Amino acid sequence: EVQLVESGGGLVQPGGSLRLSCAASGFTFSSYWMNWVRQAPGKGLEWVANIKQDGSEKYFVDSVKGRFTISRDNAKNSLYLQMNSLRAEDTAVYYCARSPGGGAARWLDYWGQGTLVTVSS
Amino acid sequence: DIVMTQSPDSLAVSLGERATINCKSSQSVLYSSNNKNYLAWYQQKPRQPPKLLIYWASTRESGVPDRFSGSGSGTDFTLTISSLQAEDVAVYYCQQYYSTPPTFGPGTKVDIK
Numbered sequence: 612e613v614q615l616v617e618s619g620g621g622l623v624q625p626g627g628s629l630r631l632s633c634a635a636s637g638f639t640f641s642s643y644w645m646n647w648v649r650q651a652p653g654k655g656l657e658w659v660a661n662i663k664q665d666g667s668e669k670y671f672v673d674s675v676k677g678r679f680t681i682s683r684d685n686a687k688n689s690l691y692l693q694m695n696s697l698r699a700e701d702t703a704v705y706y707c708a709r710s711p712g713g714g715a716a717r718w719l720d721y722w723g724q725g726t727l728v729t730v731s732s
Numbered sequence: 733d734i735v736m737t738q739s740p741d742s743l744a745v746s747l748g749e750r751a752t753i754n755c756k757s758s759q760s761v762l763y764s765s766n767n768k769n770y771l772a773w774y775q776q777k778p779r780q781p782p783k784l785l786i787y788w789a790s791t792r793e794s795g796v797p798d799r800f801s802g803s804g805s806g807t808d809f810t811l812t813i814s815s816l817q818a819e820d821v822a823v824y825y826c827q828q829y830y831s832t833p834p835t836f837g838p839g840t841k842v843d844i845k
Binding site: 670672673706715717718721722 | 733770772774776780781782783784787793825827829830831832833834835836837838839
């Protein structure tokens with residue numbers, strides 16, 4: 612069974628940093644693009660970033676470029692999102708999601724339960 | 733970026749009746765080289781993550797009931813629930829994956845009348 616479990620969310624002050632993790636199991640992690648998608652409270656879905664199977668390609672939504680980095684450790688079946696210079700508008704539930712192969716942009720076939728990031732003073 | 737819009741914002745349908753949700757993209761998501769529409773649909777129930785329903789505009793994900801169907805091409809797409817069940821109460825999102833960044837529609841809330 613495919614499982615994605617996010618962790619690392621919490622309350623952080625504006626300008627602060629947070630590192631999210633996603634532990635994957637039930638599939639060959641190194642064979643899939645992986646994504647972060649966020650959802651602000653009561654709002655819709657926003658794709659944030661993704662990373663290729665070997666980490667050689669990474670893409671970000673414009674609003675987080677230069678502030679967020681995405682990485683993965685295939686030996687640990689884990690995905691990460693390092694979030695720096697956090698703003699109030701980054702407040703959201705952050706989901707880890709898997710993409711089937713074939714390219715940078717694909718549908719998202721499995722999602723984690725999400726971890727809440729709250730940016731507030 | 734490709735902008736996705738959906739209509740209506742919300743709808744209420746009687747149990748057993750048809751629900752139709754529309755999705756429009758600001759540019760075509762039909763890739764001419766393979767004649768595939770790069771469009772997916774998701775269902776999100778309260779306090780749950782989204783669930784993939786359909787990809788390639790009309791291919792149902794494994795395990796998704798056949799009352800869910802997707803259609804359309806180019807810039808205009810439709811998700812149809814042929815006979816609404818109580819468990820279908822949710823918000824439905826379309827998503828394009830023709831280009832990066834992948835973008836979602838704003839969602840359509842489906843309720844029981």
